Amino acid sequence: MNSRIRAIVPAAGLVLLAAVPLAAALLDQPFYLDLVRRIMIFAIAALSLNLILGYGGMISFGHAAYLGVGAYAVGVLAHYGINDGYLQWALAIGASALVALAIGAISIRTSGVYFIMITLAFTQMLYYLGISIEEYGGDDGMRLQVKSQFPGLIDLNDANAFYYLVLAILVLALFLGQRLVDSRFGMVIRAAKSNEVRTRSIGFSPYPYRLAAFVIAGAVCGLAGALLVNHTAYLTPEFMNWTRSGELMFMVILGGMESIAGPVLGAFALLLLEDALSGWTQHWQLVLGPLLVLSVLFLKRGLAGLVFAKNE
Amino acid sequence: MNLFLVLEQALNGLQLGVMLFLMAAGLTLVFGIMNLVNLAHGSFYMVGAYLATYFYQATGSYLLGVSLGLAGTLAVGVAVELVALRTLYERPHLDQVLATFGLILFFNELAAILWGRAAIYTTLPDYLAGHVELFAGLRYPLYRLVIIAVGLAVAGLLWFVVARTRLGMLIRAGASNRAMVAALGVNVRLLYTLVFGFGAALAGLAGLMSGPIHVVQPGMGELILIEVFVVIVIGGIGSIRGALAGALIVGMADTLGRAFVRPMLATVLSRTAADTAGPALASMLIYLLMAIVLALKPQGLFPARA
Numbered sequence: 001m002n003s004r005i006r007a008i009v010p011a012a013g014l015v016l017l018a019a020v021p022l023a024a025a026l027l028d029q030p031f032y033l034d035l036v037r038r039i040m041i042f043a044i045a046a047l048s049l050n051l052i053l054g055y056g057g058m059i060s061f062g063h064a065a066y067l068g069v070g071a072y073a074v075g076v077l078a079h080y081g082i083n084d085g086y087l088q089w090a091l092a093i094g095a096s097a098l099v100a101l102a103i104g105a106i107s108i109r110t111s112g113v114y115f116i117m118i119t120l121a122f123t124q125m126l127y128y129l130g131i132s133i134e135e136y137g138g139d140d141g142m143r144l145q146v147k148s149q150f151p152g153l154i155d156l157n158d159a160n161a162f163y164y165l166v167l168a169i170l171v172l173a174l175f176l177g178q179r180l181v182d183s184r185f186g187m188v189i190r191a192a193k194s195n196e197v198r199t200r201s202i203g204f205s206p207y208p209y210r211l212a213a214f215v216i217a218g219a220v221c222g223l224a225g226a227l228l229v230n231h232t233a234y235l236t237p238e239f240m241n242w243t244r245s246g247e248l249m250f251m252v253i254l255g256g257m258e259s260i261a262g263p264v265l266g267a268f269a270l271l272l273l274e275d276a277l278s279g280w281t282q283h284w285q286l287v288l289g290p291l292l293v294l295s296v297l298f299l300k301r302g303l304a305g306l307v308f309a310k311n312e
Numbered sequence: 313m314n315l316f317l318v319l320e321q322a323l324n325g326l327q328l329g330v331m332l333f334l335m336a337a338g339l340t341l342v343f344g345i346m347n348l349v350n351l352a353h354g355s356f357y358m359v360g361a362y363l364a365t366y367f368y369q370a371t372g373s374y375l376l377g378v379s380l381g382l383a384g385t386l387a388v389g390v391a392v393e394l395v396a397l398r399t400l401y402e403r404p405h406l407d408q409v410l411a412t413f414g415l416i417l418f419f420n421e422l423a424a425i426l427w428g429r430a431a432i433y434t435t436l437p438d439y440l441a442g443h444v445e446l447f448a449g450l451r452y453p454l455y456r457l458v459i460i461a462v463g464l465a466v467a468g469l470l471w472f473v474v475a476r477t478r479l480g481m482l483i484r485a486g487a488s489n490r491a492m493v494a495a496l497g498v499n500v501r502l503l504y505t506l507v508f509g510f511g512a513a514l515a516g517l518a519g520l521m522s523g524p525i526h527v528v529q530p531g532m533g534e535l536i537l538i539e540v541f542v543v544i545v546i547g548g549i550g551s552i553r554g555a556l557a558g559a560l561i562v563g564m565a566d567t568l569g570r571a572f573v574r575p576m577l578a579t580v581l582s583r584t585a586a587d588t589a590g591p592a593l594a595s596m597l598i599y600l601l602m603a604i605v606l607a608l609k610p611q612g613l614f615p616a617r618a
Contacts, residue, residue: 059406106603110610113349113405113549117541118606124538125599132591242538246413253410283425289418293396296411 010261017167021160033159039271040166041227044173046251046263048220053249054257055181056213057193059116062103062123063248066096066218068130068240070225075235076136078144085148085156092226093219099126100218104211123240130237141236148230156230166227170264173220177260180216189213254295256302265303316450321571322564327456329563330463334518335540336547336555337470338511344550344616345487346504348397349405351412353515353540354533355419360385360516361523361532362423365434374437381520382513389512393505401504416534423530431527459521466514467556474552483507487550539566542602548612557613562598569597 017036024033045067052058070092077088107118131139147156156162180186191199192206199206229235238244247270255266273291277284299305339353363384368377396415400408435441436455443451474480485493486503494500519533526532543562547554574590581589605613 053406059409061409106606110606113343114545114606114610116349116405116409117545117549118602121538121542121545121599121602125596128595129592132595133588135588242534246410249406250410250413253406283421285417285421286425289414289416289421292414292417293411296407296414297399 013261013264014171018164021163030159033163035271035275037159037163037166038228038231039267040170041224041231042248042251042271043264043267044166044170044227045221045224046248046255046267047170047173047177047260048217048224049248050252050257050260050263051177051180051217051220052210052213053252054262055186055193056189056210058108058210058214059249060107060119060214060217060245061116061242061249062119062121062245063217063221064240064242064244065103065123065126066100066221067225067228067244067248068126068235068237069096069099070222071229071235071239072130072136072225073222074148074226074229075142075144078146078148079136079142083146083149085150088148089223089226092222094222096222096225097215097219100215101211104214104218108207108210108214120242120245123245124242127237127240127242130240137236139237141234141238143234144229144232147233148226162230166231169223169227174260174264181260185209185212250292254292254299254302256304258301259304262302262304269303316447317571319450320452321568323452323456323460325564325567326560327459327463327563328567329560330460330467331518331522331559332536332540332543332563333467333556333559334463334514335536336543336559337467337552338514339540340544340547340550340552340555341483342508342511343544345483345507346401348401349408349412350397351409351537352392352415352419353511354535354537355416356385356389356512356515356533357519357522357536358419358423358528358530358533359388360513360519361528362427362432363516364520365432365523365528366427368434374440378520382516385516385519386509386513389516390505390509392512393508397508398501398504419533420530427528429530431529433527434523436524455524459525462517462521466517470552539598542598544612546602546605546612548614548616550616551612551614554612554614554616561601565601566598569594573597 017040020036021033024030045063049060049063052060073092073095074088077083077091082088103119103122107115107122110118130136136142150156154161154165156165181190188199188204188206188209191204192209196206225239228239251266251270252263253266254269255264256262274284274288277287281287335353335357339350342348342350342353360381364377364381367380367384368374371377371380392415396411400411440455440458442454444454444457445451474483482493482498482503486498486500490500518536522536539562543558544555545558546561547556547558573594574586577586577590577593
């Protein structure tokens with residue numbers, strides 16, 4: 001029974017997501033297309049965070065940094081008139097991997113609460129860097145005049161095409177993420193989380209594995225950043241705001257850290273809740289805050305834990 | 313470079329350092345003793361600033377406003393500990409981070425509802441406004457000197473309480489072995505509530521003193537909170553001595569960096585290059601400093617004994 005649910009739920013989710021553009025067109029509500037596309041982009045970011053947070057046990061409170069680096073990579077190239085999508089997205093992935101390498105190399109030497117504060121502080125540093133560079137709009141950020149160009153392949157101005165591209169990347173990320181955590185590499189990461197001493201004693205030094213996972217997570221999140229800037233058509237340092245990092249963490253925890261799809265569930269739950277609450281009152285954070293506290297206190301295995309019974 | 317300017321900026325750095333220390337002391341005590349990561353510590357900074365401003369305007373007396381603001385922040389801190397945080401002590405750091413993040417959203421929005429989102433500017437009473445002539449040619453705002461004096465006095469008092477009194481002995485004992493202290497008949501829960509409340513009050517003190525220098529607005533606590541994280545990471549988490557050293561280092565580096573990095577770069581680089589790189593480098597300085605300290609000493613400058 002349980003295994004059947006495990007197969008049915010993702011398939012049903014995929015069908016639902018694939019049907020959104022059709023439903024939005026039938027209802028004449030393009031807003032929903034926009035909303036779900038945005039949620040899926042954040043789901044990719046949350047999923048990448050879960051690779052290090054859920055599977056690696058590395059509590060990174062600075063994951064929004066890579067969202068920002070990815071967005072700025074696209075924005076800065078566009079600022080100089082380079083609209084080639086392949087180049088832009090390659091730079092987004094490469095630059096965020098590089099930043100993750102630098103931040104990870106220092107932070108992973110520490111652990112526990114140091115790690116939390118250091119990742120947060122470095123992201124704040126990038127945030128201030130974004131604010132202080134006047135050339136790229138400083139505080140206000142800049143508009144993305146032309147979306148990333150993929151001539152002959154896809155036109156991102158076509159809302160449906162862009163939607164399906166994001167969906168395809170999300171599915172691909174889910175698939176590759178699952179392969180990664182099931183691989184030998186993923187097993188070392190998970191082993192280092194559950195018992196570092198034993199992992200060392202059977203001959204694995206966790207540091208390089210953790211750093212590699214940190215860089216992969218950063219690179220995937222950088223791609224999400226490139227998608228996000230194309231989605232919003234502008235970028236600001238706010239992409240890297242520390243509350244954004246907190247939200248990403250919440251998506252992971254809310255959805256559940258024990259499965260690769262959990263953060264996707266969390267992204268949908270959190271952002272739909274935000275959307276519903278903000279339509280209801282402008283002081284929605286007054287409600288959201290305590291809800292988050294309660295979900296931490298009482299929903300220990302996340303939403304995925306409600307859907308799937310524990311299999312051990 | 314003008315010597316007076318350097319001296320003035322050094323005093324500003326000392327003043328910022330003292331503020332950071334007031335925040336860091338509470339945060340590091342709560343972590344060292346209760347093993348709790350409290351992101352909502354910045355909210356107490358904000359609560360202190362709002363309450364003191366409110367009571368000052370309501371009563372017309374600055375000292376009364378400050379006293380009521382402090383008492384109010386203490387009460388809010390105790391209430392938060394009793395209602396939300398008490399259950400979190402035994403939980404993983406991840407849960408603590410997320411739950412206190414939820415509290416931040418709540419407090420910021422509550423402040424926005426009660427006092428509006430716009431920044432509030434507060435004034436000083438006449439006896440604290442004005443300048444003092446430190447040397448011939450160097451006039452320095454009296455209020456900032458008062459902040460420095462209050463901060464250093466609190467640091468001294470804190471040292472005295474922790475190192476020389478019975479309460480301090482209990483606090484240190486509670487940090488090293490909670491179960492043993494409880495077995496000796498000490499009410500550890502009450503002790504924790506007290507420590508948390510006073511930590512909150514110290515943050516409130518920093519917030520209400522910062523009010524007339526900066527502005528009072530929702531979210532003001534988080535900007536300083538992240539700098540305070542840098543302070544306690546540099547100093548060593550859980551150590552008050554480390555918090556003091558880290559606070560002074562960060563306060564000085566940040567203030568002097570903002571004042572002098574650009575002119576110093578301008579002597580080596582072209583003016584436009586210095587104008588671009590100067591502010592960027594100055595705003596990143598304390599984080600780079602943190603990276604260097606961590607590369608050399610991953611546990612900070614004054615690691616607390618485990």
